[in-house]
Amino acid sequence: MSIPLSIKWNNQKLEILNQQKLPLEVEYLTLETLEDVYDAIITLKVRGAPAIGITAAYGLASAAQHYNTNSLDEFQQLLVKDALYLAGSRPTAVNLAWALERLKGSKPLTLTVQEAKGRLLEEAISIHKEDEASCRKIGEFALSLLGNHTKVMTICNAGTIATAKYGTALAPFHLGKEQGKKFQVFACETRPVFQGSRLTVWELQQSGVDVTLITDGMAAHTISAKGIEAIIVGADRIATNGDTANKIGTLNLALLAAAYQIPFYVAAPISTFDLTIESGKAIPIEERPAEEITHVAGKQVAPPNTRVYNPAFDVTPGRLITAIITEKGIIHPEYNKNIVTLLRTQKGEES
């Protein structure tokens, strides 16, 4: 698979693929300051839950290299302040907070400041590497679950450019291609900012996967007219009961899957689970600027001063999800029980 990587870490330099410029231009941006990192995340130059977590981890570790103190206490205070700042860039994807927490917790208090600086960089690199391995595993599990199904619908971009590599919902298509499996993917364009048409269609074309673009409103008709056999999506935060926040429009697809009696799969690494919340009601939903809806490619498409509601995500109830595919295995209902069991087993393995 030779799709440009979303994040590169070379000689202590953080570079991201500028997703705002895709599909017309492949451009890398160097993020030098914490403010650069914050801006890249909030303006969707880097996006997708795992990718923003990795970027924030490198951003925080890089910023910490410049803390001018020999006191570990003061070092920790500066780290907490900067982590809080980055965490405010996008509220829904829990991978962002998860990565920052991992960095904050990565240094035993016995270290010197110099050692702590090194430890932070090592932790960011681990988060990056682990995500690639997780996504590959998710792809393998998803391939086994999709079985003979070839006509699959997706929304947004939960692909290689939204992660370290391979993606989550798109991983089975990339891996399937390598193994000679012929998928026919139908990609919803994903209004308002077109992650489906600009990113998913581009990414799957790079891999040589058969992909067809539809507008979001065509999903029901397409499921019926083209015989869609399954839907697979990514996730930004999954609650203990399986309720899943993902790109706005995902809930529509889950309801359609139930109506047409086809499976609806969520693919996500365990860093996307939030066991501190019981249900999707507690997931903060990011609201984005009105201009994303009133303007398309800089051109105004709604009357001036139109009142706009622009939630970036919706929450699909766990009861509409056939299975959740993680790097540790496939979780089936009942989610309340099975999510906790899988994540606890995972924690047991690590300790």
Ligand code: MRU
């Ligand atoms: O607003 P975005 O483009 O960051 O939204 C991304 C999604 O909703 C993805 O499906 C999700 O983050 C998973 S990416 C592997």
